[in-house]
Amino acid sequence: MRFRDLNLSEEMLSAIEEMGYTEPSPIQEKAIPVLMEGRDVIGRSNTGTGKTAAFGIPAVERMSRDGRGVEVLILCPTRELAMQACGEIRKFSKHMPWIKPAAVYGGASIEKQITELKRGANIIIGTPGRVMDHIGRKTLRLESLKEVILDEADEMLNMGFREDIEEILKNVPEERQTVLFSATMPPAILAITKKFQKDPVMVKIENKTGTVESIEQYYYDVPAGRKTDALSLLLMFWEPKLSMVFCNTKRMVDELAEELCTRGFKAAALHGDMKQAQRTQVMGGFKGGRISILIATDVAARGIDVEGVDMVFNYDLPQDMEYYIHRIGRTGRAGKAGAAHTLISGKKQFYDLRDIMRFTKAEITKGELPSAKDVSEKRLDRLCAEIKSAAQGEVVPDAQKLLERLEADGISARDAAIALIGEKIGESITQIPEIKREKFSSERYNAKVAKVVISVGRRQKIAPNYILGALVDATGMPGKAFGKIDIFDSHTTVEVPDEDKEHVIETMNDGKINGNKVTVRLFDGKREQRRENRKPFVKKDNRKKKF
Ligand code: ADP
Ligand code: MG
8 A cells, every 4th residue: 555545635645755754654554544533542552563654644634824823732752752743744645834833741831831722733642641732721722622642651651640631631622632642542542532532443453473463451469368359349340141260270270260259250160180071071161151251270271262342350370470461361362352361469469470471472451450349230230231131122912911910900110121121130139249449459560670771762763671781780670670661763761669769770771782872861850850841730629710
């Protein structure tokens, strides 16, 4: 496919040519046509796949030539990304004098930005905090807005911009296009999608590394001794049709199977100590749907191929890192979406999990366990759907007769329905465990983790293992000590143990990575600065009025 086949204007085509792009990347090929139609889009693909052009080109193309006011707002997580995206948009619109992009971000003079906004900027690319700030000052007005784009939405949420984003989305015209790009799809993103997008089209580029990418992966930090309750909550909330739970020992498999059966789940154990006939029976039950939860050891599960496993749970972390891939590979088969949920308890398991993430390059997002209330609400939702679909089905003649008889006895259809629904609800009530969130939810371990910023990134062709190698080399610390490594265009962030942050900075600063001299500093300062910058307008009660 060529850009020419995408129905773009001549001005755009020549700008693209001047940029040296010869053909659209896969995400561009898929997203541009849908976006040109004006549809809402959820886009998923890895970094470096050309997302900026995927949303930037249609945004520019759809701008009106004689319009007034801001028509497009692009939100990015950082100043660097906002500047970069603005630069690209400028290039795409090089031959379109009616397009005036402007970048607004914290840590820079607001006066200059105000001047630019006043000069009639009509595509705004900015960080949520500063955008809120400008809205508050009325230097940015969004009445004419036609499109909002959330770039790297998951990253924005990670950085604590959720409230700002929601506030902005609540206060832009209802009639608009809403586009969201994200590398991962944690529940918080899905919530935003549900709340603010209309019938969005999913545009996804599968990563070549295989199945793992199509599987949503979460981990849960569970208080000691509460893993069975945590698992029960997840099973009750999601009600997967077929799921597999992995434990490391046969004994644990047996115990867990028994406990889950007691709690009313259709669960069964599978491990090497069982006789062949027993195993065959269990597998038959699982394939036939009589058993919906299969609890197994890695060895017993090897070679099992069941279609349609929609969830995998790691009750225990796998002892061998490669097992993680094997385990989660049980789900998400044949292009279907799957999910893997991993339960961890305690610091050691948290570090082991980080090792797995690094080894497998898996994106495992921290998840929140559903509360008992979440579970019961979800059940009511399901019951409601069930009743709705039954109501659309054929009427059983006897049911009709019975209802008439009841009505003759003075029981209305409504009374009958309420009684029956009540009974249904009663049936589904079982003991729902509750795990308190306050104590255990937030970053207990992360709290002891600091982040440092290293002044090299993608542009210097840096890969995570270079960074890790240099860190181990310079600090003398074990590779295990370092957490998530995120590589951006011109910088990289690394999680380091809080107590070692000074040591890391001292030994790494002014060193070299892959031939590049680097500076290293603490990440925190920037956050603080960002907070500083939007201080005047973050007061909640003022916010609404300022729009
Ligand atoms: P992402 O947002 O997916 O991480 P970017 O939009 O930043 O990716 O693009 C990554 C790089 O690829 C940029 O340097 C961009 O200019 C370049 N690029 C994007 N699309 C094309 C294309 N169709 N042909 C060649 N280079 C491209
Ligand atoms: Mg990008």
